[in-house]
Amino acid sequence: xxxxxxxxxxxxxxxxxxxxxxxxxxxxxxxxxxxxxxxxxxxxxxxxxxxxxxxxxxxxxxxxxxxxxxxxxxxxxxxxxxxxxxxxxxxxxxxxxxxxxxxxxxxxxxxxxxxxxxxxxxxxxxxxxxxxxxxxxxxxxxxxxxxxxxxxxxxxxxxxxxxxxxxxxxxxxxxxxxxxxxxxxxxxxxxxxxxxxxxxxxxxxxxxxxxxxxxxxxxxxxxxxxxxxxxxxxxxxxxxxxxxxxxxxxxxxxxxxxxxxxxxxxxxxxxxxxxxxxxxxxxxxxxxxxxxxxxxxxxxxxxxxxxxxxxxxxxxxxxxxxxxxxxxxxxxxxxxxxxxxxxxxxxxxxxxxxxxxxxxxxxxxxxxxxxxxxxxxxxxxx
Amino acid sequence: xxxxxxxxxxxxxxxxxxxxxxxxxxxxxxxxxxxxxxxxxxxxxxxxxxxxxxxxxxxxxxxxxxxxxxxxxxxxxxxxxxxxxxxxxxxxxxxxxxxxxxxxxxxxxxxxxxxxxxxxxxxxxxxxxxxxxxxxxxxxxxxxxxxxxxxxxxxxxxxxxxxxxxxxxxxxxxxxxxxxxxxxxxxxxxxxxxxxxxxxxxxxxxxxxxxxxxxxxxxxxxxxxxxxxxxxxxxxxxxxxxxxxxxxxxxxxxxxxxxxxxxxxxxxxxxxxxxxxxxxxxxxxxxxxxxxxxxxxxxxxxxxxxxxxxxxxxxxxxxxxxxxxxxxx
Amino acid sequence: xxxxxxxxxxxxxxxxxxxxxxxxxxxxxxxxxxxxxxxxxxxxxxxxxxxxxxxxxxxxxxxxxxxxxxxxxxxxxxxxxxxxxxxxxxxxxxxxxxxxxxxxxxxxxxxxxxxxxxxxxxxxxxxxxxxxxxxxxxxxxxxxxxxxxxxxxxxxxxxxxxxxxxxxxxxxxxxxxxxxxxxxxxxxxxxxxxxxxxxxxxxxxxxxxxxxxxxxxxxxxxxxxxxxxxxxxxxxxxxxxxxxxxxxxxxxxxxxxxxxxx
Ligand SMILES: Cc1cc2nc3c(=O)[nH]c(=O)nc-3n(C[C@H](O)[C@H](O)[C@H](O)COP(=O)(O)OP(=O)(O)OC[C@H]3O[C@@H](n4cnc5c(N)ncnc54)[C@H](O)[C@@H]3O)c2cc1C
Ligand SMILES: Cc1cc2nc3c(=O)[nH]c(=O)nc-3n(C[C@H](O)[C@H](O)[C@H](O)COP(=O)(O)OP(=O)(O)OC[C@H]3O[C@@H](n4cnc5c(N)ncnc54)[C@H](O)[C@@H]3O)c2cc1C
Numbered sequence: 005x006x007x008x009x010x011x012x013x014x015x016x017x018x019x020x021x022x023x024x025x026x027x028x029x030x031x032x033x034x035x036x037x038x039x040x041x042x043x044x045x046x047x048x049x050x051x052x053x054x055x056x057x058x059x060x061x062x063x064x065x066x067x068x069x070x071x072x073x074x075x076x077x078x079x080x081x082x083x084x085x086x087x088x089x090x091x092x093x094x095x096x097x098x099x100x101x102x103x104x105x106x107x108x109x110x111x112x113x114x115x116x117x118x119x120x121x122x123x124x125x126x127x128x129x130x131x132x133x134x135x136x137x138x139x140x141x142x143x144x145x146x147x148x149x150x151x152x153x154x155x156x157x158x159x160x161x162x163x164x165x166x167x168x169x170x171x172x173x174x175x176x177x178x179x180x181x182x183x184x185x186x187x188x189x190x191x192x193x194x195x196x197x198x199x200x201x202x203x204x205x206x207x208x209x210x211x212x213x214x215x216x217x218x219x220x221x222x223x224x225x226x227x228x229x230x231x232x233x234x235x236x237x238x239x240x241x242x243x244x245x246x247x248x249x250x251x252x253x254x255x256x257x258x259x260x261x262x263x264x265x266x267x268x269x270x271x272x273x274x275x276x277x278x279x280x281x282x283x284x285x286x287x288x289x290x291x292x293x294x295x296x297x298x299x300x301x302x303x304x305x306x307x308x309x310x311x312x313x314x315x316x317x318x319x320x321x322x323x324x325x326x327x328x329x330x331x332x333x334x335x336x337x338x339x340x341x342x343x344x345x346x347x348x349x350x351x352x353x354x355x356x357x358x359x360x361x362x363x364x365x366x367x368x369x370x371x372x373x374x375x376x377x378x379x380x381x382x383x384x385x386x
Numbered sequence: 387x388x389x390x391x392x393x394x395x396x397x398x399x400x401x402x403x404x405x406x407x408x409x410x411x412x413x414x415x416x417x418x419x420x421x422x423x424x425x426x427x428x429x430x431x432x433x434x435x436x437x438x439x440x441x442x443x444x445x446x447x448x449x450x451x452x453x454x455x456x457x458x459x460x461x462x463x464x465x466x467x468x469x470x471x472x473x474x475x476x477x478x479x480x481x482x483x484x485x486x487x488x489x490x491x492x493x494x495x496x497x498x499x500x501x502x503x504x505x506x507x508x509x510x511x512x513x514x515x516x517x518x519x520x521x522x523x524x525x526x527x528x529x530x531x532x533x534x535x536x537x538x539x540x541x542x543x544x545x546x547x548x549x550x551x552x553x554x555x556x557x558x559x560x561x562x563x564x565x566x567x568x569x570x571x572x573x574x575x576x577x578x579x580x581x582x583x584x585x586x587x588x589x590x591x592x593x594x595x596x597x598x599x600x601x602x603x604x605x606x607x608x609x610x611x612x613x614x615x616x617x618x619x620x621x622x623x624x625x626x627x628x629x630x631x632x633x634x635x636x637x638x639x640x641x642x643x644x645x646x647x648x649x650x651x652x653x654x655x656x657x658x659x660x661x662x663x664x665x666x667x668x669x670x671x672x673x674x675x676x677x678x679x680x681x682x683x684x685x686x687x688x689x690x691x692x693x694x695x696x697x698x699x700x701x702x703x704x705x706x707x708x709x710x711x712x713x714x715x
Numbered sequence: 716x717x718x719x720x721x722x723x724x725x726x727x728x729x730x731x732x733x734x735x736x737x738x739x740x741x742x743x744x745x746x747x748x749x750x751x752x753x754x755x756x757x758x759x760x761x762x763x764x765x766x767x768x769x770x771x772x773x774x775x776x777x778x779x780x781x782x783x784x785x786x787x788x789x790x791x792x793x794x795x796x797x798x799x800x801x802x803x804x805x806x807x808x809x810x811x812x813x814x815x816x817x818x819x820x821x822x823x824x825x826x827x828x829x830x831x832x833x834x835x836x837x838x839x840x841x842x843x844x845x846x847x848x849x850x851x852x853x854x855x856x857x858x859x860x861x862x863x864x865x866x867x868x869x870x871x872x873x874x875x876x877x878x879x880x881x882x883x884x885x886x887x888x889x890x891x892x893x894x895x896x897x898x899x900x901x902x903x904x905x906x907x908x909x910x911x912x913x914x915x916x917x918x919x920x921x922x923x924x925x926x927x928x929x930x931x932x933x934x935x936x937x938x939x940x941x942x943x944x945x946x947x948x949x950x951x952x953x954x955x956x957x958x959x960x961x962x963x964x965x966x967x968x969x970x971x972x973x974x975x976x977x
Contacts, residue, residue, distance in 0.1 A: 012913045015788055019904040026903075029604040031697070054906030067906045274680075274693075353698065397876070456882075459846075460855065482842075484876045487834075488858045491843040492850040495812065500938035503811075503841050517939075520947070521839050522728040526735065526742060529942045573855040575885045577871070582879035594976065600729065618977065630897030636879060643875055651976050658729055672974060674967060675953060679730055683947070690970060691953030692963055702964035710968065710977060 007304075013076060016069070020055060020077040024084035030355050033085040036213035037358055040206055042091055042125075042167050043213050050092050051122020055081075059248075060100050064112060065120040070314035071248050075255035075306060082259030083266075086362030090256055091214035094163055095119075098245055099126035099170050102190065106233030106241055111192065115170050127168035129159040129219055130242055136161075137375050139174065140185040140239065144221060146175035153177075153191060153231070155199070155224040161369075165217030166204040169195045173221070174238050185239035190232040199224035210361035247318040250370050254306040254326040257334035257366040261299045264341035264359035268292065272344055288344060295337045302330035321383040324376035331366035331373060338363045388421040391478040393466075394439055394446075395485055396427075397457065398579070401435050404481035406549040408542055409442040411508060412479050413552060416444075419510050421476055423556075428465055430455040433560075440558035441551070451565035456576035459489040461567060463496065468566040470497055475537055477515065479508075482541035494539045500532040501539040506546040515540075523660045524683040544642060545665050586637035587621060594620030594651045597640055597667065598628060601656015601677065601696055605633040610697070611655060614704045617711070623647065625663045641666035655696045659684025676700075716771035716865075718762040719825065721818055721832040721844060722755040722790060724783035728837070739943045751786045754833025758894040760901040761863065762831050763794035769865070772796045774825065778806060778817050784917055791912035792904045803921035805929055810937035811836075811843035817932055818844065819851040820925040829870075830891040834859045845893035856891040857884055861898050 009017070027046060036043055050056050058074035060066020067073075081089035096119040103112050118124040130139050144157025155175055159165075171193040181187025193200055201220040208216060233241055269292055272283035282288045309326040312319045338360035342349035349356050367373045392412045395402045409425065416423040425443040427436050429450065436446045449465050470478075480486040482504040494501035506527075507518035515538045516531050532538050589595060596615040602608065608622075615622045622638060629639045640647055641663040652670035657663060659675070659682055667673070668687050675688040676696045685691040692699055726747035734743040751759070762773045774797040775790035777783045787798040801817055809817065822830065830849075835842040842858065849856030861881060862873035868888055873881045875895050886892075922932065934940055956966045971977045 011784075011788065012909060015785070015792065015904070015909045015912070016906065018785070018789075019792070019906065019909060023903050029606065031604065031607050031610075052905075053903055058906065067910065069906075484859055484874065487842045488846065488856075488874070491811075491846040492856065494938075495815075495847045495850045501812070501843070502939055503843055516942070519840075521944070522726075522733060522742070523837065523840075524947065525728060525733050526944050527947045528944055530939045531942055533938055533940070573887050574857065577883040577885055579876075580873055580881040580883055618971075626896065631900070639879070642877055644879060646878070650974075651971070672970075672976070673953075674970070679732070681732060685953040685955075686947070686949045686951060688953035690967070691955045692967075693955060694960060694963065698960040699963060702961050703967055706964050706968050707977060 009076075013073060016073050017076040017080055019053075020080035021084070023050065023053060023055065024081050024089065028081070028085040028088045030085075033088055033355070033358070034352060036091075037087050037352070038212075040208070040212040040215065042164070042215045043088055044167075046088065047092050047095050048122045051095065051120075056092065056095050056122055057100075057120040060116060060120045061104070064100070064104075064116040066100070066116075070310070071251050072307060072310035072314055074252055075310050078252050078255040079259035079262070079303075082256045083263040086256070086260040086263065086359050087211050087213045089259060090211045090362065090365075093252070093256070094214055095122065096124075096126045097163055098128035098249060099172055101245055101248065102128075102172060102232060102241055105244070106237075108229070110229070111232070115192065119170065124169040125164050125167050126170045127162050127164040127172075128245075129162045129165070129171060129173045131159060131161045133158060133160045133218075137372055139242070140183060142174065142176040142184075142188060144173070144175045145179065146177050146189060146191060149225070152225055152227045155191065155193075155221045155226065157221050159219040159221070161205070162202075162217055162219055163214060163369075165202040165219055166215050168202070171195075171200070171219075172232060173219070174242055177238075178236055181236065187236050188238040189235050190238040190241055191226050192230040192232060193224060193226055197224060197226070209364055210358070211365050243320075244318070246370055247320055247323050248313055250323045250327040250376075251306060251309045251313060253366050253370050254302070254309065254323075254330035257327075257330035257363060258299065258303045258306055260359050260363045260366070261295070261302065261330075261334040261337040264338040264356055265292070265295045265299055267356050268295070268341035268344040275346075282344070291340050291344065295340055298333040298337055302326070302333050305329055320379050324371075324379040327366070327370070328373045328376035328380070331363070334363040334366055335360070388419065389424045389473055389475045390416045390419070390421045391475040392423065392425050392443065393478065393480045393486075394425050394427040394435060395481045395483060396429060396432065396435055397485075401438060402481070402483070403549070404483055404542075404544050405439075406442065407545065407547040408479045408481060409439070410550050411542065411547040412477070413442070415477065415508060415510060419476065424475070425558075426466070426469065428454050428462060436560045440560060441555040443556055443558045445558045446560045448560055448562050449565050450562070451567050453567045453570060454565070457485050457488075458571055458574060458576055459485075459492065460571045460574050462489050463493045464567060464571075465565065466493060467497060469563060470537075477537065478539045480539065480541045482543050486541040490539060490541045497539075499537050499539045500535050501541070502530060502532055503541045505540045505542045508540060508542070520661070523658055525681065543661060582636055586635055589621055589623045589638060589640070590645050590647050592621040592623075592647075593649050594618055595623045595640075595647060595649045595667075595670075596620050596653045596655065597623045597625065597657055598655045599625040599657030599663075600627045602628065602633075603656075605631070607697070608633060610700055614700050614707075617704050617707045620649075620651070620653075625657050625660075654684055654688065655700070657684055658682050659687060716765055716769045716828045717826050718765060718771065718773045719822060719827045719830045720755070720759050720762045720773060720775050720790065720795065721830065721848070722759060722775050722777050722786055723752040723833070723836045723838075724749050724777060724779050724786040725752045725836055725838045735944045735946070740941050741944065749782060749785070751789055752833050752836045752838075754835055754837070754894060754896060756833075756901045757896055757898050758831040758833050759790050759793060759795065760899045761894055762829075764899060765829070765863070766794065771828070774799065776818060776821065777801065778809065778814050787917050788909075788912050789904055791915045791917075792908035793902060794908070797915065798917045800917055800919050801921070801925065802919060803932075805922045805933050808934040808937065808941075809932055810939045811839065811841035812847055812938045813932050813936040815844045815847035815851065816927065816936060817925065818848055820927050821920065822848070823852060828889050830889070832891070832893050834893040834895045842893070845891050849891035852891070854889050854891060855886050856893070857886050858893040859895040860892045861895050863892065863898075
């Protein structure tokens with residue numbers, strides 16, 4: 005057993021930290037938190053340095069590392085700023101991943117390299133207004149039409165939808181399948197195709213630089229070559245994707261917790277009340293100790309899940325444990341961090357309430373914490 | 387008789403302040419050690435300087451040569467080595483300046499004389515030389531002793547010593563030494579001076595300066611402080627890293643390699659207070675520093691200090707100044 | 716063009732709280748983040764840019780403990796081709812002079828057209844290694860260089876003088892230049908760079924490999940011996956203004972008013 009990162013992993017972590025610390029300034033973070041726009045220039049910069057394509061193989065212009073290395077980058081990015089960190093690490097969300105596993109040679113060559121290089125943005129649309137935690141049944145349909153498919157329906161809460169160039173969309177292709185999820189398929193679509201309309205959602209609680217939108221799909225025509233993998237296997241492909249990406253959500257949570265913790269620790273050392281730094285009060289210092297324990301535990305679970313994914317066969321239960329735990333403690337730690345800052349913590353300018361607002365998303369997207377627990381319980385009952 | 391050497395520094399027809407600072411300190415050491423204080427002057431047509439120096443030193447060693455028209459460490463090294471071999475000074479004092487840094491280390495190594503650079507204080511303890519210097523950008527002082535030797539060399543920091551004329555002028559003698567340079571130095575040749583780009587803002591003329599340092603973190607934050615400067619009727623100045631990064635033009639730089647300023651008010655925001663910066667602004671009438679680090683050296687040079695994030699202080703300060711101005715109109 | 720860059724692994728101290736350790740001769744290093752010396756960072760970048768323009772190799776060399784590998788790996792990731800670390804317990808307490816001798820003993824066996832170092836190191840601020848190294852090698856040098864251009868067998872450099880003035884010098888190659896900050900804009904480490912760096916080897920050598928004897932290195936081989944470190948005495952301490960940012964702003968205004976500055 006060995007708990008040490010390799011020299012290479014340490015260098016990756018350091019490079020990510022250095023980039024984020026120089027680029028994600030608090031002022032930029034505040035600006036984007038207010039304007040709710042994707043930081044495209046920053047994203048391109050990060051992509052040019054390879055930070056956004058960690059898991060894409062080198063032959064497709066990616067870096068050819070594993071989930072663990074991706075997690076190291078995500079963690080450092082979110083540690084410096086949760087909003088910019090998430091936005092920059094989700095620019096080519098899931099599309100390369102699914103194509104690598106199930107795409108044709110042509111699909112891979114056409115879509116992956118520009119995403120790896122940061123020239124294009126990806127979005128993955130599963131959730132619908134009426135189907136969130138339960139996507140075993142979908143209202144969005146794809147109907148065979150000559151040499152292609154006609155897609156109708158709508159999608160909700162889709163990361164990057166308003167800015168994406170490449171989409172994957174999960175559709176019901178066999179409405180009569182039992183159970184219905186055996187009749188779902190994934191299709192590729194591109195920005196500008198008639199019948200594909202995206203609308204931006206405003207007013208999110210956190211991760212505001214990571215734009216979210218809804219999709220209206222009306223007679224969207226995609227050619228047969230846009231079907232990803234086999235017909236009626238889409239649902240399974242989606243679950244398989246989550247085994248990896250949920251670990252990176254756990255890494256987001258660990259990074260956010262770490263970032264807020266460091267701010268609180270520094271503040272506790274300098275803020276004086278009753279004639280001494282507040283860290284001298286056990287009521288404060290024990291909080292910090294608890295926060296540190298939680299973060300370290302979450303990090304271990306996350307790295308372990310990533311290690312299993314990279315070295316063995318993906319383990320949904322290890323992934324779900326990491327995500328459920330890390331996201332929970334991210335909420336707790338960021339909450340306590342605000343508490344340690346007192347009234348100042350409640351102000352945007354002190355850059356800690358943002359961590360709390362952003363942390364919440366890690367308990368919701370890519371399967372709520374309740375859904376993670378269902379996965380764990382399924383395993384326990386076997 | 388034992389001798390202490392001070393290498394006179396001059397450029398473009400001017401003896402530089404550091405020369406007199408060194409002479410002041412060296413005089414004290416010479417008195418204590420019963421040594422002669424000797425100024426060493428190299429150049430072309432510099433006899434006028436020698437006349438100036440004899441007021442401070444027992445003697446001036448003057449080497450004049452056309453080949454010494456511009457400072458060239460290789461030429462200086464040849465001449466000084468020649469003199470050293472004859473006279474074996476117990477201590478040689480050189481400025482920790484762009485010239486001294488170019489010359490002293492290599493000269494000391496060639497002569498096998500121990501050297502301490504950038505000293506802010508010097509003392510003989512018996513025949514051992516103890517120096518005070520700084521580490522970590524002025525956050526820590528070091529007392530160090532040089533390896534025992536017949537002679538020592540030091541470079542001293544600019545403005546570390548205050549110039550004092552001797553109570554009675556030394557009326558020293560000028561001793562001319564024929565130049566040992568037989569041929570042109572070809573390894574390294576002076577071509578020309580390069581002046582800073584003309585135009586721009588003259589920060590030395592401003593009454594109020596808002597100086598920003600690395601604590602500003604990003605170029606995009608400059609408008610925040612610029613607004614403050616505007617509302618208070620001042621001009622933006624900065625420390626070196628801000629110019630190095632290209633965030634402000636070089637005419638805004640305060641310090642040893644920038645401008646020396648003496649405004650009525652200098653507000654230092656996120657500047658640590660490295661001596662190279664402080665030298666350029668410490669004579670301002672009123673200095674207010676904002677720095678997150680309570681131990682930042684800048685606070686030893688300021689009248690008022692604020693241990694806070696500059697981004698917390700600047701906006702309310704600007705607002706209050708603006709309110710005040712609004713009331714008045 | 717074959718370029719050697721001498722780099723140092725130093726603690727970042729601008730924003731850190733420094734404590735003097737029990738020996739009184741050094742600072743406590745735990746908790747400090749170490750990185751490439753700021754001036755060396757520019758030197759390395761300049762070397763890589765020259766290599767990219769004229770082809771050749773860049774070799775990064777450091778004298779320091781094992782931890783210095785992270786600085787060397789950073790150099791490799793940013794474009795250096797080779798790295799050498801000179802490490803030996805006997806090197807402990809080497810000052811800049813002894814360090815220059817150690818560097819010399821290895822560099823004299825290497826081919827180079829140019830050697831770059833930082834103008835000084837941020838920790839001890841000596842500004843000694845470059846020119847002494849040049850002296851030992853018997854090649855010309857220029858310190859505090861802000862611009863480098865190349866001609867036949869020579870370089871034309873701008874040296875920084877005081878007050879914004881510079882001087883232009885012509886220097887025969889090979890030569891040693893010490894680089895001043897601001898000469899370029901150092902690049903970030905990229906993931907691609909890290910992958911390449913990991914395939915490059917860091918050569919490690921000690922006293923026995925470089926043909927120096929013990930008396931030439933460490934404290935014995937140094938010019939300077941540190942007696943003690945201490946916090947600089949405060950001649951004048953600022954009066955600290957306390958309170959909330961708003962209160963502080965009000966206090967500043969009062970001060971400015973009393974001096975007729977607003
Ligand atoms: C900012 C943001 C970005 C997103 N990005 C994407 C994206 O890129 N692509 C995409 O497809 N989706 C995305 N989503 C959607 C996200 O995955 C869903 O919001 C999530 O899966 C929950 O679905 P829902 O919102 O419909 O909630 P619901 O499913 O309605 O859940 C409501 C509550 O009921 C609980 N619940 C539901 N079922 C059970 C059960 N069986 N047992 C116990 N509790 C249960 C849930 O845990 C939750 O607490 C995003 C969402 C947000 C907010
Ligand atoms: C030959 C030579 C010549 C030089 N000439 C000059 C010169 O002319 N002028 C010059 O300035 N320098 C000069 N330097 C450089 C000098 O040594 C220092 O490196 C430089 O002055 C440091 O600049 P700084 O204080 O802005 O940065 P740092 O030393 O990095 O200090 C930044 C400070 O900002 C504080 N800080 C960070 N964030 C905040 C925040 N949010 N709010 C408040 N405070 C914050 C930190 O606590 C720290 O004290 C020269 C160096 C050499 C070797």
